[in-house]
Structures are given as structure tokens and as C-alpha cells.
Amino acid sequence: MDAVQRAIDLLGGLDSFVSPGQRVLVKPNLLQMTPPEKCVTTHPEVVYAVAKLLRDHGCQVTIADSAGGETPFTTARLQKLYEVTGMAKAAERAGATLGTEARYVEVPSPQGRVIKRFQVIAPAAEADAIVVVSKAKTHVLTTMTGAIKCIFGVLPGMEKPSLHGRMPDVDSFSDMLLDLNEAVKPRLQIMDAVMGMEGEGPSGGDPRHIGAILASSDCVSLDIVAATLMSFRPEEIPVIARAAERGMVDSSLQVKVLGEDPGGLAVADFKHPPRAKSAISNKLARGRLVTHLLRAYALRPAINKERCIGCGICARSCPQQVIRIARGKARIKYGRCIRCYCCHEMCQEKAIGLERSRSGRFIARLMEDSKARS
Ligand code: SF4
Ligand code: SF4
Structure with a gap:
């Protein structure tokens, strides 16, 4: 007070x-x-x-x-x-x-x-x-x-x-x-x-x-x-x-x-969130190839099956309706996922993490290499 x-x-x-x-x-x-x-x-x-x-x-x-x-x-x-x-x-x-x-x-x-x-x-x-x-x-x-x-x-x-x-x-x-x-x-x-x-x-x-x-x-x-x-x-x-x-x-x-x-x-070692999309400016997102690369680079939500209890909150929160519950666990169809992370935000079981796809990891490695060389 x-x-x-x-x-x-x-x-x-x-x-x-x-x-x-x-x-x-x-x-x-x-x-x-x-x-x-x-x-x-x-x-x-x-x-x-x-x-x-x-x-x-x-x-x-x-x-x-x-x-x-x-x-x-x-x-x-x-x-x-x-x-x-x-x-x-x-x-x-x-x-x-x-x-x-x-x-x-x-x-x-x-x-x-x-x-x-x-x-x-x-x-x-x-x-x-x-x-x-x-x-x-x-x-x-x-x-x-x-x-x-x-x-x-x-x-x-x-x-x-x-x-x-x-x-x-x-x-x-x-x-x-x-x-x-x-x-x-x-x-x-x-x-x-x-x-x-x-x-x-x-x-x-x-x-x-x-x-x-x-x-x-x-x-x-x-x-x-x-x-x-x-x-x-x-x-x-x-x-x-x-x-x-x-x-x-x-x-x-x-x-x-x-x-x-x-x-x-200021808390010097405050843990920051993984760089989701902000690592590459959205202003670069012109042209189909750059859009495709940006999309591959962006972290995507990933279900931790051990933790998921199949409550369906993520599915109901997804604006793209790309999550379904099958055999008591959430599954994501990535094709139309817009990486808004509403599902990650709303899961109360901490059962949704963020990861890069294989091509995303490849792009991230290329970026690290070019940063190291410059
Ligand atoms: S909100 Fe979390 S616990 Fe519930 S179905 Fe989705 S991932 Fe599983
Ligand atoms: S990131 Fe957004 S669009 Fe993708 S699955 Fe989660 S809620 Fe749906």
C-alpha cells in the first residue's frame, strides 16, 4: 500500500x-x-x-x-x-x-x-x-x-x-x-x-x-x-x-x-524469452522467398506429450483452428499456423514449448555463421 x-x-x-x-x-x-x-x-x-x-x-x-x-x-x-x-x-x-x-x-x-x-x-x-x-x-x-x-x-x-x-x-x-x-x-x-x-x-x-x-x-x-x-x-x-x-x-x-x-x-540476469519472430524485422517480409524463410525461421509451438492433459484450451484459443485433440493429446497442423502463440499463452500445464523446425534450425545456423564471420 x-x-x-x-x-x-x-x-x-x-x-x-x-x-x-x-x-x-x-x-x-x-x-x-x-x-x-x-x-x-x-x-x-x-x-x-x-x-x-x-x-x-x-x-x-x-x-x-x-x-x-x-x-x-x-x-x-x-x-x-x-x-x-x-x-x-x-x-x-x-x-x-x-x-x-x-x-x-x-x-x-x-x-x-x-x-x-x-x-x-x-x-x-x-x-x-x-x-x-x-x-x-x-x-x-x-x-x-x-x-x-x-x-x-x-x-x-x-x-x-x-x-x-x-x-x-x-x-x-x-x-x-x-x-x-x-x-x-x-x-x-x-x-x-x-x-x-x-x-x-x-x-x-x-x-x-x-x-x-x-x-x-x-x-x-x-x-x-x-x-x-x-x-x-x-x-x-x-x-x-x-x-x-x-x-x-x-x-x-x-x-x-x-x-x-x-x-x-535492474535484474542483470533476467531470463529473456526465446527470440520468436522479432529476430528478423517484419519489414523484410516482402516477396515470397523472404516470407517463406521468415516463416521457417520463426519458432513454432510444440506439444510436450508428457505434460499435455488433453484439456483442449489451446485448441479453443487458436485463431486458425489448427489444433485438435487426438487420443487425449493436442496435435498441431503447422500448415496454417501463424505463430501467434495464443496456444502457448493459454496452456496452464506448460505443455507447449517453442522450437524451430529442421529448416528453421538450418537458417538459424546460417545466420549465426554469417554473424561470426562479419
Ligand atoms: S492447453 Fe495444454 S494441456 Fe490442454 S490440450 Fe493444449 S497443450 Fe494439452
Ligand atoms: S501459434 Fe497460434 S495459430 Fe499456431 S497453433 Fe498456436 S494458437 Fe494456433
Whole structure:
């Protein structure tokens, strides 16, 4: 609570963002129905602290999100999501309500580069202000997930895999995330970077202590600092690079930081995700041969048959419908797989890894050799 209060005070206090009486949505990262100790979701203590401070400020507070992948957008599933992730208790303690109504509203995105209209859950579309409470994690598609990506959860249920299907490469997906942030305009960003996730995030990685609470009025600036804490160079995060190209942040990616120096808090050996697609710029993807090589090079999802329990969550989350369950195990037909990694993201058994095909390994070796020679 103290750390959240201090972070907001450094920005000038809640008065700078919301007024008493306003309806405020507190939007955590609730990717999966998993308990807080797995570090897949924003920790309920941080959500509680934000909600309580807003309540004490006189705001009407709702905590709401929509889980990833195939999770049906229904009242019963939302209630279960809030229960398992600790949000129900956090809301009760803070005097906030939970957004359990499975309703969404169309929100225009006139300035959007790739999307002009979004379907958005009602508590986000109808709030006077949105406070995003994100989680610092790695991400096999977008390299890291923090403030910018957290807003993806305001899209209801299957709308998320559907957009993954329409934006299969990381640059257009990043543009869509920036469009969405511009459309719903969160007022304040808080990040739970106390325990982050390293390795194969956003759900298949391991919890890792970082020890920070971050706050900002701007999602891109916050992610630049979070990237530094996780020992990334901010420019290697595709969505930050896109934001800089769009003029949403200073091209030097320098951010004025109040409070402790993030360089001193950075976790030097933070385990980064395997380089999935970002190792080769999507801008090169012109011409059939280059497209074919890029596709072969990109890591593909691989089922670990020992761990797979045949639950079918991956199959229902796949925008291309290329996963089926046969003899109690998931199988992937790679022909139409777009490497969106929704299946990897949603598997709760860590039964989907990432690997290169034989030709992908060959290309990777050639690239290593040419790097060594240059
Ligand atoms: S891979 Fe994971 S999500 Fe898919 S069926 Fe197996 S256990 Fe379920
Ligand atoms: S199988 Fe391919 S297209 Fe389907 S969810 Fe996994 S990565 Fe995406």
C-alpha cells in the first residue's frame, strides 16, 4: 500500500488523475484463471492498494478484466476468474465492485493505424477514467508485456484471438495495441513489478523478484522503465519501437524518472524469452522467398506429450483452428499456423514449448555463421 501511495504521490497524487465521484475502472492483468503466486496475473495486494486509495479519494471503483484466449466471456466465468486470481477478496476489502456483467460496447478508434473500431467490455467503455494495473512479464510474441499490452484485456473473450488472427505479425499487432490505448485512453498506469515473470512468459515462464512498483500517466514511458528493470534494451521491444516511430514518445527513449534509479534496480540476469519472430524485422517480409524463410525461421509451438492433459484450451484459443485433440493429446497442423502463440499463452500445464523446425534450425545456423564471420 505504502509503495503504491508513494509512486502516485511522486506524480502529484490522485488529484492529478481523477476526481471524487467519478466512476473508475481498475484494470489488472488477469490473463488466466491462476492463483497469484504463479505470477501470471497482477497481484491482488497491488490491485487492493490502488482500489482502496481510489475509494478513499471518493471514487466509485470497479475492478474488471476479461481473461485471454478461449475463456468464455460470461458472468459465471468472470466470477470464477475474480475468485481464483484473488480479485474478489481485494474488491471486498477495498469496497470496490467487480465487473461481472458480460456486456461489451463498440468504441471508435478514428486515429487508429490498423483498427478503427474496437469491441470493449462495458466497465471500460463506460468508466470516467481507467487505471491500468499491469504486471511485468516476458512475452514470447511481444518480448515483454507490461502497461501497453495490459489494455488488450478490455477486449471481450474471443475478440482477442480474433485480433491475433487478423494481426499475425508483431508490428501490426503492436500497432493494434497502440490504437487500443489511444482509443480507451487510460488515465493512470501502475505496474506490479514486485514479482515479475522471466523466461517463456506471459504464462509459461518462472516468477522472478524485481522489487518495484511503477506509476506513470503514460503507458509507453512506463514500459521503457519496466524494460530496463528486466534488462532489455527498450528499443528491442517491438511495441516501444512502434510507439517511437509513431511519435508517442521521444525517439531517444529517454524517460524522466522520479524516485529510485531504475538502473540500480535492474535484474542483470533476467531470463529473456526465446527470440520468436522479432529476430528478423517484419519489414523484410516482402516477396515470397523472404516470407517463406521468415516463416521457417520463426519458432513454432510444440506439444510436450508428457505434460499435455488433453484439456483442449489451446485448441479453443487458436485463431486458425489448427489444433485438435487426438487420443487425449493436442496435435498441431503447422500448415496454417501463424505463430501467434495464443496456444502457448493459454496452456496452464506448460505443455507447449517453442522450437524451430529442421529448416528453421538450418537458417538459424546460417545466420549465426554469417554473424561470426562479419
Ligand atoms: S497443450 Fe495444454 S492447453 Fe493444449 S490440450 Fe494439452 S494441456 Fe490442454
Ligand atoms: S497453433 Fe499456431 S495459430 Fe494456433 S494458437 Fe498456436 S501459434 Fe497460434
